[in-house]
Amino acid sequence: MLASAHYETLHHLQGLSQNSYNFLWGKSARNSKVSTLKLIKLSNSGDGRRLRLRFGPGRKMLKNETNPHFSKTTRLPRKRFYRARAHSNPLSDSHFPVPISPCHVDYSLHYPQLFPSSDQTVHSKKIQFADIGCGFGGLLISLSTLFPDTLMIGMELRDKVTEYVKERILALRVENPGQYQNVSVVRTNSMKYIPNYFEKGQLSKMFFLFPDPHFKEKNHRRRVISPHLLDEYAYALCTGGIIYTITDVEELGEWMKACLEGHPMFEALRDEELEADPVVKLLSSATEEGQKVARNGGQTFQAVYRRVVPSL
Amino acid sequence: MEDGEQNKELEVAPALIAVHPTQDSVAVAVGSDLRVFNLKTGCPVQLVDDTAEPFHRDSIRAVCYGSNGKLLVTAGDDKLVKIWHTDGWSCICTVLSEKRVSAVAISNDGLFISFADKFGVVWVVDLDGFHDHQSLASKKAVPILAHYCSIITSLEFSPDGRFIISADRDFKIRVTVFPKETSDGAHEIQSFCLGHTEFVSCLAFVWDSDNPDGLLVSGSGDSTVRLWDITSGSLLDTCEVGAEAGSQGFQLSNGKEDECCPAITDLCAIPICSLVAVVIQGLSGVVLLSCNLSDKTLSITQVISIKGEAFIPTSMGTSSSSDELWMVAGVSSLQGSNSNSLARVKAISGFIKMKPDSGEVVATVLEDKDIPGGMQLLEKLQGSAEIKEEVVLAAAETLKTAMRNLLIKKQYSVEKREFRKRGRNDRKTKH
Structure with a gap:
């Protein structure tokens, strides 16, 4: 497999390897289908070059009639x-358009059936749910039918993934007329631009499902739940709004819980409240990441908190 | 190679000026050099610094007097925040920052010093104990809020002290409730003032006796000055300073067709007449905006151009009661010039006679000999009694590039971005 799939890469390596390389195979913790090949240069450690290769899908599957990017049976876009x-690097400068302020968000692009005209700047109805780092959009799709009257948006930094979710929603709208009109997705860096999309107290639910763990301490500032970013989430959430977090990484689970616990504007939901909330069950079952964890028999760690008015 | 050149330009810092609230002294920072002139005694000030980290070692990026005039705070690229006592002009405390400092502010009650770093974190130093003249040697800063990895360009306390306002290069102005207990952090965001389409470069409050809470004005790289209601974050008025000054016949560039609009580099509210002085890249002079606090509008009243020499101010300062607006033009270091750390200082006078409605031209640029403190002041603050015009012009040009490199996002063409992505492994398997 190695030889056939990555002949080019190996060839490239041979070019480099006057020095001895040690090959280490490792399985990515997040995705068992993807294997990672790490190379650690042992001798001549001048620059300590380290390469990371990722294995893509086989090439023979590409042949397909009409639009190969869509499944023939479900007519949905295919993830592969x-x-x-x-x-994705959340610190880098962004090159996608960002609305100047929440009233510049064009609802007619996101929800064309509900907002036919784009001149409207004051919307009768505003987005209430935000799925931050929505990935392939599993949760949004489940929520869309569970809360058909609520506008919701997914925010995702990776452009190809956003493209997939966009196609998926469009295909679902065609397949199920009248449904899925309340969901949309946008490519953005939510760590920087939450205030550009939502007014103060606009949201009633925010989701942070299986975020990037960023294990290294120097990268903790890249974590999407952090004490300072929680201030912005508290700003966007209305009083009583709920923030849902879940992860399969124990260390990150503890971190997110500790951040929320230490913040004066969030309090934990009680066990019976968690039991009564239909959304809590979706956290581990609806998303692609959650299903993957369940398949592999992994453990998940969730923290669900309510936005409260800080006590003075 | 290109990167190396850029880094050198990045390190260029503008000369800064600050004026004591009752105009007892004027401070100018050029590079790592802090120069103070005492206007009361008419003498240059000899600074004393016995702290563990004596004097600044790298460019000073922020200079600020406390509103009661007892303190001066300086901070910059050497990651030091220095608190100077204005009585004996000794450094009473040096606070170590983890990152380079980009802005400082002192709360109106004089109890807190706040500074912001280039990673977007705002820190607070509690000055409790300072008034007993105890040693402040062990003062530590605590982080209270953060903009997500964005350079904070300006910090201000609201006149009533309830809010701390921070502006960043991501076009944002954040209004945060200043906490009662700073060690807990500032978690409650009052509003975001959104509307600028480029980095926000400067903030100021305009107020008068009828409107003690005042209104916030901000200047930006998008060539506009905007007026805000900080409680709601709503935009009250926009003044297209770049376009309007241009249409009044003032040339804003050096003749070359510039691809981007000239940035507003500094704002200074002049308390005695509800005016806001604005300096803009490329304009040899100052634009005066009048701010109508009851109508909540902002408009250009006058452009004061400096005649006879090119003088593009990099920073301005004024006291709360006196009649002069002080300006400085210069940079920390100029390449290819041995006249390092020179800066030109000028002052405009006559605001006290300017009535808000008359629009009469009264304010005038003072001749060197008429400046308070006279030639002795100029010699101290400028570094030399006479500064060549070329030095000032070159400084303005260097600074423009430096500001663009630091604060404006690099625009790559689609092709260039695709090219940069070509080495990515997920792209390799596609073809």
Whole structure:
């Protein structure tokens, strides 16, 4: 498999390897289908070059009639054609358009059936649910039918993944007339631009499902739940609004819980409240990541908190 | 190679000026050099610094007097925040920052010093104990809020002290409730003031006796000055300073067709007449905006151009009661010039006679000999009694590039971005 799939890469390596390389095979913790090949240069450690290769899908599957990117049976886009890197740098400068302020968000682009005209700047109805780092959109799709009267949006930094979710929603709208009109997706860096999309107290639910763990301490500032970013989430959430977090990484689970616990504007939901909330069950079952964890028999760690008015 | 050049330009810092609230002294920072002139005694000030980290070692990026005039705070690229006592002009405390400092502010009650770093974190130093003249040697800063990895360009306390306002290069102005207990952090965001389409470069409050809470004005790289209601975050008025000054016949560039609009580099509210002085890249002079606090509008009243020499101010300062607006033009270091750390200082006078409605031209640029403190002041603050015009012009040009490199997002063409992505492994398997 190695030889056939990555002849080019190996060839490239041979070019490099006057020095001895040690090959280490490792399974990515997040995705068992994807194997990672790590190379660690042992001698001549001048620059300590380290390469990471990712295995893509086989090439023979590409042949398909009409639009190969869509499944013939379900007419939904196929995920394998929208593969992207598992991580994206949230610190880099963004090159996608960002609305100047929440009233510049064009609802007619996102929800064309509900907002036919784009001149409207004051909307009768505003987005209430935000799925931050929505990935392939599993949760949004489940929520859409569970809360048909609520506008919701997914925010995702990786452009190909956003493209997939966009196609998926469009296909679902065609397949199920009248449904899925309340969901949309946008490519953005939610760590920077939450205030550009939502007014103060606009949201009633925010979701942070299986975020990037960023294990290294120097990368903790890249985590999407952090004490300072929670201030912005508290700003966007209305009083009583709920923030849902879940992860399969124990360390991150503890971190997110500790951040929320330490914040004066969030309090934990009680067990019976968690039991009564239909959304809590979706956290581990609806998303692609959650299903993957369940398949592999993994453990999940969730933290669900309510936005409260800080006590003075 | 290109990167190396850029780094050098990045390190260029504008000369800064600050004026004591009752105009007892004027401070100018050029590079790592802090120069203070005492206007009361008419003498240059000899600074004393016995702290563990004596004097600044790298460019000073922020200079600020406390509103009671007892303190001066300086901070910059050497990650030091220095608190100077204005009585004996000694450094009473040096606070170590983890990152380079980009802005400082002192709360109106004089109890807190706040500074912001280039990673977007705002820190607070509690000055409790300072008034007993105890040693402040062990003062530590605590982080209270953060903009997500964005350079904070300006910090201000609201006149009533309830809010701390921070502006960043991501076009944002954040209004946060200043906490009672700073060690807990500032979690409650009052509003975001959104509307600028480029980095926000400067903030100021305009107020008068009828409107003690005042209104916030902000200047930006998008060439506009905007007026805000900080409680709601709503935009009250926009003044297209770049376009309007251009249409009044003032040339804003050096003749070359510039691809981007000239940025607003500094704002200064002049308390005695509800005016806002604005300096803009490429304009040899100052634009005066009048701010109508009851109608909540902002408009250009006058452009004061500097005649006889090119003088593009990099920073301005004024006291709360006196009649002069002080300006400085210069940079920390100029390449290819041995006249390092020179800066030109000028002052405009006559605001006290300017009535808000008359629009009469009264404010005038003072001749060097008429400046308070006279030639002795100029010698101290400028570094030399006479500064060549070329130095000032070159400084303005260097600074423009430096500001663009630091604060404006690099625009790559689609092709260039695709090219940069070509090495990515997920792209390799596609073809």
